Amino acid sequence: LxxxxxxxxxxxxxxxxxxxxxxxxxxxxxxxxxxxxxxxxxxxxxxxxxxxxxxxxxxxIPEGPQYFPDDMITDQPERFIVSEIIREKALINLEEEIPHGIYVSIDKIKKREGKELIDVFANLYCEKESHKGMVIGKNGSMLKKIGQEAREDIEKLLGSKVNLQIWVKVEKNWREKANKVKYFGYK
Structure with missing residues (x-):
């Protein structure tokens, strides 16, 4: 060395x-x-x-050249960032209970007419029926916690109040199906 x-x-x-x-x-x-x-x-x-x-x-670490304008926060689309925020909150709250076999897809992000409110409709996919119960939690407590934490970060990102709706769905063994892996944006 x-x-x-x-x-x-x-x-x-x-x-x-x-x-x-x-x-x-x-x-x-x-x-x-x-x-x-x-x-x-x-x-x-x-x-x-x-x-x-x-x-x-x-x-x-030497400062490198500036590749992006000052006002550009990321090169990723809003929809992707929102899905990653939800996934992050799920992984943090579920810890080791569920492996990384969850995926979040965003169906719609839409500003409500006449209101300072953005509706976000998301699906949280897990691989097994037993995982679905863990994601939802007793009386929906885990899903509520994931949703509340994600909503707070999404509101900061979007600069507006957010109505976040998350549905938990099972897509059995999605990581083993090449077309599903590609569909969910992984390679």
Whole structure:
């Protein structure tokens, strides 16, 4: 590593398992090797020192050319971003209960006439009937939570109040069917 010209930031994870003295000793040991631009102790579990890590990276990465105008937030269509927001909230809230075998499709995004309200109609597909029950939750509690969290982010994105309707559907083994994978936008 000493011969590498690219600056290297060493992260020591799981500092939540060590005493302050052990952390300081490890950091000092690696700094004395003169191989690293910086040595940072983090806890990914507790998000400890993540900001310090990000700042260290920002200091050493050169700013590149501007490829897009200042007012351009993304090159992805709104519909795709909305579907990814819903999928993200589902994955976060369902954690390990359901594998990544869920997909969200947006049927319609439409501004209501005469109102500051946008209707979003979405389908959340899962691969198994048993997963559908987990996505919906007891008395719809999980789907409601996913919907509320997604709606808040979608409102920020669209700059308007949103009426979000999500229907949960089963598409058995959709990841194994090439035409469905392509239909859902994956390769």
């Amino acid at each position: 000493k011969d590498v010209s690219t600056p290297i930031v060493l992260l020591i994870n799981k500092i939540d398992k060590l005493t302050k003295e052990e952390i300081d000793s490890l950091i000092e040991k690696f700094k004395n090797m003169d191989m690293f631009h910086d040595v940072i102790g983090i806890s990914a579990l507790n998000n400890d020192n993540i900001e310090e890590y990000i700042n260290a990276i920002k200091k050493i």
